[in-house]
Every structure is written in structure tokens, then in C-alpha cells.
Amino acid sequence: MLFVVICLFMASAVSAVTVITCETGSTHTLACANGVINIQSAFYGRANMYTCSEDRPTSQLTNTMCSLSGVDDFIKSRCDLRTSCEIDMNDILTSDPCQGTYKYLQTNFDCLPSIHVIACEDDEAQLSCTPGCVIYVYGAYYGRRDETICTEGQQPAVLENTQCANPTDLVAQSCNGLESCTVPASNSVFGDPCYGTYKYIETAYVCVYPSADIPPPDGPVALLWLKHHQSESSETMQHFSTAMLLAAVCLFMASGISAETVVTCENDRAQYLQCRGNEVISVQSALYGRADSITCSEGRPPQQLSNTMCSQSGILDLVKRSCELRQRCQINMSDVRTSDPCWGTYKYLQTNFICLRAIQDVTCEHSTAHLRCGRRRVIFVYGAYYGRRNRRTCSDGRPQSQVENVNCINPTQTVGERCNGRHFCSIEASNSVFGDPCYGTYKYMEVAYVCI
Missing domain, CATH: 2.60.120.740 (Rhamnose-binding lectin domain (RBL))
Structure with a gap:
């Protein structure tokens, strides 16, 4: 199911992080100051001669084609959708992919803006959004992958197994598209991934604007979605406000x-x-x-x-x-x-x-750009530039003096202001529209846009 995400989910709000821990380190720690961890890749071995190389003989650094299989899945199971996690390096050092080579653990991850909810076993997870917004679940895990969560009143024996969490899409199936949702944290809903361990449900989600043009969701929220949208007028469903347009492109970019x-x-x-x-x-x-x-x-x-x-x-x-x-x-x-x-x-x-x-459009000076999207989609302009930043573009038949200045480009918001939210838009590449960033230079307009 697709939803149009609010601007909090803009790609510019996603931070990329790389953490490296040398073989002799004790703990590999990942953390997000805001949001939850989204693992992109994980690697244990050696891929270059420089990482974790200090005071190491060359013989321990030369094998740069060394990697341990299964590390990516292991890190995901321990850290995905958490605000922080620690990996004991002893859990990684279970086998040696290249004996005699000094290795390291490298994890690349994003921090996704998110609402993070934990509910202990036999309790209920409460997911909610403000009126007008609906739930979109990134993912959920049921089981236990941390010995400090949901421990009150429990014996140590039921907390020690921290490798028993299973990913589940049941929370998404039950809650996506609703303003609020209650999910029981119980074996009867999710099954029992580890008998004898006291478990919890961990969910990461965001509140989003529902899009009127997307297909209805599957599962138990389908009837609620249809009932809600059938009550809307066709005029409302076709209306694109600036907020909705920005929200729509957020999801397009992030995907x-x-x-x-x-x-x-x-x-x-x-x-x-x-x-x-x-x-x-x-x-x-x-x-x-x-x-x-x-x-x-x-x-x-x-x-x-x-x-x-x-x-x-x-x-x-x-x-x-x-x-x-x-x-x-x-x-x-x-x-x-x-x-x-x-x-x-x-x-x-x-x-x-x-x-x-993106769709990229280049229009020479005194010509007209035509931005087009289908009847069911509208234009969103990432940005535009007017001027010149190379000698080849729009140079046919022009004397060298008119194309040699390649440092005269200016960004402009005019194309976005005129075209965003429209199915079709024409705009002239001329000084009368954008001003003249470099007198005597033959210019052009560059536009990058998407249809949403």
C-alpha cells in the first residue's frame, strides 16, 4: 500500500551513517538521535588496506577480498527499526573468513524519522495520528532482541534470549490507513518465536496524508478506506494543494x-x-x-x-x-x-x-520549454537553472565568444512557481523571464521534474 508521506519523511531528513569497529573491539554501537535505524548494508572482513590498519603489519592487510557471509541479515535482525543497538563483537567472531587477516565490522545505515512504540507481552501497542493524518508502518518486530526492554517484575531466565525477534507485517496490515490503532502484543496474534522468553512488540511508523488517487489498501482496513473515500466529493479528491504536492514528492523521492x-x-x-x-x-x-x-x-x-x-x-x-x-x-x-x-x-x-x-529538460535561449505529465499526474519541479555552465549545450551556430563563459548559471524558482501542480506547462527560456546572469553569453534553461 502506498501513502503520501508528510514532509518529515523528506529525503533531506534522512541521515546516512557509517560505523566501523575493528576486530579487537568489544562492541559495535549504532544509534539515531532522531528516528530509527534502517540498515543499508553490513560487512565483516576486509575490503581495503586502510581501514583499521594502524600498527598492523602489511601481511594482515593485503587480503582485501575477505568477507563473512550472513552478517547483513544478522545486523538487520538485531538493529533494524530500533533507536539504538549494540552488537557484541564476540557474536560476529564465530568464524574466520580469512585467517591471518585483521578484519573489521562496517555497518551503513540511515536514520528514518519515525514514531517508535514498544508494548510488553500481554499489553497493547497504541498507534495514533492527529486528525487528517493516517498511520504508515515502516515495520515491526515481535520477540526479544534487548535485555533491558520490558524487564520489570520478570526473572532473568525469561530475558536472556535476545535473539528471538521475528519481523512481522501484521501491524501494517491492521493499522495502515487508520488514524489510530490498537495491537495486542501476544503469541495469539504473532505466534511464539521463543518459548519461555518474555517478549514485546516493537513498531516504527509515521503519520502521513492519505492520497485519494492511490489504490485502496489490502486486508482489514480496505472497507474503512472505501467508506471514507466514497464520502468525498470528486472535486475534493482531484484537488492538489501545495502541502499535498510536497507530501507526494516526499514518498516518490524516498522510494x-x-x-x-x-x-x-x-x-x-x-x-x-x-x-x-x-x-x-x-x-x-x-x-x-x-x-x-x-x-x-x-x-x-x-x-x-x-x-x-x-x-x-x-x-x-x-x-x-x-x-x-x-x-x-x-x-x-x-x-x-x-x-x-x-x-x-x-x-x-x-x-x-x-x-x-527525474525528467530532464534543456531549452535554448528564446525557445520554449514544454513540461508534460499525463492526465492523472501533475508536475513537481525539483529545480531549474538559467545561464550557461558548459560550452557544448546549445552551442550550434554560435560564435565562441557566446559560449566560453561557463560560470554564469543561476538557480531559479520561477519554473516551480509556474508549473507545480499542473498537468502541462510552457515557459520561455529568456532574459525577460529570468533576468540576464551574463550579458553577451548565449544561455539555456535546465529543468528537472517528476510527474506525481
């Missing part, structure tokens, strides 16, 4: 985002960013300097790596001007090395970006 990181060392010529053919770049962060002693460290003396608090200002804006909302782009390192934020330190450019599914 199809891939995160990328590109690192380019100081003496390389250029950095290249690229998304697939139906995606555009959205730059999240950029650093030129040094934030650790490992990145771009090969063959470098320690004194060139020790300053890990080095960064050059203005780099994020520079990368955005070159790459934002494009399918691929090139950043010349000579444009980045205009000043030295930390003399004597060997630096690198690191760019973190996401690839957003």
Missing part, C-alpha cells in the same frame, strides 16, 4: 534514491559525478581539504595527513553550480585549488550526492 560518494585526490585533474540515464544529481555536501588521515594517503608522509580539521570554504556552492540537476558533470581540480586552506597538508575533494529519478 528511489541512490547515494553516492566520490573522492578525488589533490593532484588529480578532475572529479566526475554521474547518475543513470533517468536520474539527476543532487549534491548533499562537498569538502576540499582533509577530514581523516586515511583518504588519499597512499605514499604520503604522516605530516601531510595529520591535519584532519582542514576545509576550504565555498566548495559546496562551486560543486552545486557545476553539477546540480545534471545527469553527469566534471569539476576541474584547478577550479577547486584556487587557495590553500592548510599549507603542507595533502588534500582531496569529496562530494556526497544522491541520484534523483
Whole structure:
């Protein structure tokens, strides 16, 4: 079942985290300050020579094709949808995928904004939203995966098994689409994953706007959904307010985002960013300097790596001007090395970006862009730029003097203001609409949008 998520669920509110614990560490700890853990990947072994390499002989670092199977599922079962969790490294060290290699545990996860509810066995979980919003359940677990939860009045023997939680979709089937919902935490509902253990139900959910155009949910909420929506007028069901439009694109973005990181060392010529053919770049962060002693460290003396608090200002804006909302782009390192934020330190450019599914439209100056969606969908503009940021686009028949200025691009909200929420929209790429960011340069307009 699909729902349109409120802006709290925007992809910009999802934080990506990586935690690394060396083989000889005692505990691998994951935590979210806000929201719940959503495991993306987990790895135990060695994939490079730099991670957890301090004071280790080369012979323990050379095997970079070493990994233990089943770690991803194990970490998910222990940590998914929790606000924090601890993994005892002894639970990982049950077998050795590469004897003689010094290994590490690396977990990549997101923190999803969420309401987190726990109900002890024989109690009831209460899920509720404010009027006008409905429940959307990320997931739920029934059993026990922590020895500190639901312990009051219980004997130690019924708490010690912390590897008996089963994921369940019964909470989603019962509660999705309702403003409030009560779920009994009992074996009669979920079965008994571990006889003799005192269990609890753990649920993570958000409150969302229901979409009138989506199919009705399956299961026990289907009749309630139909009864609610049949009472709405067709005019209400076809109405798209700004809030609904923003909420709709939240879910669209969150369902199809891939995160990328590109690192380019100081003496390389250029950095290249690229998304697939139906995606555009959205730059999240950029650093030129040094934030650790490992990145771009090969063959470098320690004194060139020790300053890990080095960064050059203005780099994020520079990368955005070159790459934002494009399918691929090139950043010349000579444009980045205009000043030295930390003399004597060997630096690198690191760019973190996401690839957003989008329709990309490029319109040359004095021409008209036509943005189109089907009758049942409307336009939502991620963003637009007017000016010039490369010499190739819209260059046919133009003298060199009109295409050589590639630093004259300006972001604009005008396209979104005119086109959002419409099935079809036309807008002219001209100075009269957007102003002139660079007199004498032949310009173009770039737009990235989706149909929702």
C-alpha cells in the first residue's frame, strides 16, 4: 500500500551513517538521535588496506577480498527499526573468513524519522495520528532482541534470549490507513518465536496524508478506506494543494534514491559525478581539504595527513553550480585549488550526492520549454537553472565568444512557481523571464521534474 508521506519523511531528513569497529573491539554501537535505524548494508572482513590498519603489519592487510557471509541479515535482525543497538563483537567472531587477516565490522545505515512504540507481552501497542493524518508502518518486530526492554517484575531466565525477534507485517496490515490503532502484543496474534522468553512488540511508523488517487489498501482496513473515500466529493479528491504536492514528492523521492560518494585526490585533474540515464544529481555536501588521515594517503608522509580539521570554504556552492540537476558533470581540480586552506597538508575533494529519478529538460535561449505529465499526474519541479555552465549545450551556430563563459548559471524558482501542480506547462527560456546572469553569453534553461 502506498501513502503520501508528510514532509518529515523528506529525503533531506534522512541521515546516512557509517560505523566501523575493528576486530579487537568489544562492541559495535549504532544509534539515531532522531528516528530509527534502517540498515543499508553490513560487512565483516576486509575490503581495503586502510581501514583499521594502524600498527598492523602489511601481511594482515593485503587480503582485501575477505568477507563473512550472513552478517547483513544478522545486523538487520538485531538493529533494524530500533533507536539504538549494540552488537557484541564476540557474536560476529564465530568464524574466520580469512585467517591471518585483521578484519573489521562496517555497518551503513540511515536514520528514518519515525514514531517508535514498544508494548510488553500481554499489553497493547497504541498507534495514533492527529486528525487528517493516517498511520504508515515502516515495520515491526515481535520477540526479544534487548535485555533491558520490558524487564520489570520478570526473572532473568525469561530475558536472556535476545535473539528471538521475528519481523512481522501484521501491524501494517491492521493499522495502515487508520488514524489510530490498537495491537495486542501476544503469541495469539504473532505466534511464539521463543518459548519461555518474555517478549514485546516493537513498531516504527509515521503519520502521513492519505492520497485519494492511490489504490485502496489490502486486508482489514480496505472497507474503512472505501467508506471514507466514497464520502468525498470528486472535486475534493482531484484537488492538489501545495502541502499535498510536497507530501507526494516526499514518498516518490524516498522510494528511489541512490547515494553516492566520490573522492578525488589533490593532484588529480578532475572529479566526475554521474547518475543513470533517468536520474539527476543532487549534491548533499562537498569538502576540499582533509577530514581523516586515511583518504588519499597512499605514499604520503604522516605530516601531510595529520591535519584532519582542514576545509576550504565555498566548495559546496562551486560543486552545486557545476553539477546540480545534471545527469553527469566534471569539476576541474584547478577550479577547486584556487587557495590553500592548510599549507603542507595533502588534500582531496569529496562530494556526497544522491541520484534523483527525474525528467530532464534543456531549452535554448528564446525557445520554449514544454513540461508534460499525463492526465492523472501533475508536475513537481525539483529545480531549474538559467545561464550557461558548459560550452557544448546549445552551442550550434554560435560564435565562441557566446559560449566560453561557463560560470554564469543561476538557480531559479520561477519554473516551480509556474508549473507545480499542473498537468502541462510552457515557459520561455529568456532574459525577460529570468533576468540576464551574463550579458553577451548565449544561455539555456535546465529543468528537472517528476510527474506525481
